[in-house]
Amino acid sequence: MVTLDSFLSHGEAVSALIGDVRSGRASHAIALTGMPGVGKRTLARLLACAFLCVGAGSKPCMQCKGCRRALSGTHPDLLTPSAGEKERSIKVDHLREIIHALSMHAVEGGERVVLLENAQRMTPQAQNALLKSLEEPDGATRFLLTASGDTGLLPTVRSRCRVVRMPPWPREAVEDELLRRGAEAAQARELSILCGGSLGLALSMREDAAFLQLRTLCEATFFSLRSARDVPEASARLKDKREDAEEILSVVEQRAREYLLFAMRAGPAPLPAAETRSHESWLHAAPRALENVLSAVVEANRLRAANVSWQAVAEKLLYIISEEIVLWQP
Numbered sequence: 001m002v003t004l005d006s007f008l009s010h011g012e013a014v015s016a017l018i019g020d021v022r023s024g025r026a027s028h029a030i031a032l033t034g035m036p037g038v039g040k041r042t043l044a045r046l047l048a049c050a051f052l053c054v055g056a057g058s059k060p061c062m063q064c065k066g067c068r069r070a071l072s073g074t075h076p077d078l079l080t081p082s083a084g085e086k087e088r089s090i091k092v093d094h095l096r097e098i099i100h101a102l103s104m105h106a107v108e109g110g111e112r113v114v115l116l117e118n119a120q121r122m123t124p125q126a127q128n129a130l131l132k133s134l135e136e137p138d139g140a141t142r143f144l145l146t147a148s149g150d151t152g153l154l155p156t157v158r159s160r161c162r163v164v165r166m167p168p169w170p171r172e173a174v175e176d177e178l179l180r181r182g183a184e185a186a187q188a189r190e191l192s193i194l195c196g197g198s199l200g201l202a203l204s205m206r207e208d209a210a211f212l213q214l215r216t217l218c219e220a221t222f223f224s225l226r227s228a229r230d231v232p233e234a235s236a237r238l239k240d241k242r243e244d245a246e247e248i249l250s251v252v253e254q255r256a257r258e259y260l261l262f263a264m265r266a267g268p269a270p271l272p273a274a275e276t277r278s279h280e281s282w283l284h285a286a287p288r289a290l291e292n293v294l295s296a297v298v299e300a301n302r303l304r305a306a307n308v309s310w311q312a313v314a315e316k317l318l319y320i321i322s323e324e325i326v327l328w329q330p
């Protein structure tokens with residue numbers, strides 16, 4: 001289970017925030033910002049638990065009634081807007097119950113938490129409606145906001161909050177998390193590189209069977225060439241994939257970049273994926289050869305955009321790879 005401690009490795013700003021919440025020194029309003037999938041929502045919910053926890057010892061204990069009800073969203077003093085996930089904006093109407101509740105004491109007499117996820121979706125009117133409460137803290141109410149991107153929150157709202165920008169996940173941490181959730185080693189490694197620091201994206205890619213099939217296809221074609229003689233067969237396998245062309249090229253680019261970083265001693269050795277026949281050759285390719293492959297991918301994208309047939313584009317790239325990535329013999 002993800003706990004507050006899991007976030008201690010997410011940079012100084014986040015660990016300082018957790019320290020302040022645990023020692024009761026946290027500001028009454030906290031805004032978590034950062035790109036999608038970095039854990040803003042999870043952290044906000046754990047902080048809500050910490051505020052509502054009634055257990056003994058380090059908070060949140062995750063065991064007490066306060067924690068359990070905060071986690072399940074049934075705590076009477078955990079207030080969230082009534083807007084649905086699908087609604088594009090959070091309007092004043094969606095905040096009516098919160099505003100009404102704020103005019104009274106907390107139901108259980110302890111702290112209460114206003115949790116505003118995707119606060120960047122709040123209309124300016126909705127944000128203004130909360131401003132008075134943000135400006136005049138009543139000592140018992142905590143505001144937890146999450147927001148993607150740097151725009152969307154009014155400066156007047158931002159300035160009342162302790163804004164904590166959540167950094168992208170370190171690659172190794174994503175890999176560990178995927179392994180913990182039962183992913184296979186090679187897949188965990190690949191997704192951790194592809195997701196660019198967004199655990200959320202890594203998890204959804206793992207769920208995405210079509211995406212994983214494309215990866216396997218790329219491995220079995222572009223990354224399994226042993227000589228130019230293999231090109232016609234590989235090209236035939238890519239023939240019907242015109243609609244996936246953009247994604248295929250981005251997979252090839254990403255993977256070639258990984259090998260290049262390794263060749264330049266700037267990254268770890270890429271793991272061989274299943275069915276890859278030329279992994280050793282890629283691992284021993286010179287940086288210059290890998291740069292040529294990357295240029296060829298850029299050119300392939302250009303040709304594709306210029307409406308050159310996908311089959312011709314793919315075949316040209318396959319030939320260039322078969323020339324650059326010379327078969328390596330131990």
Ligand SMILES: [Zn+2]
Pocket residue numbers: 052053054055060061062063064065066067068
């Ligand atoms: Zn608790």
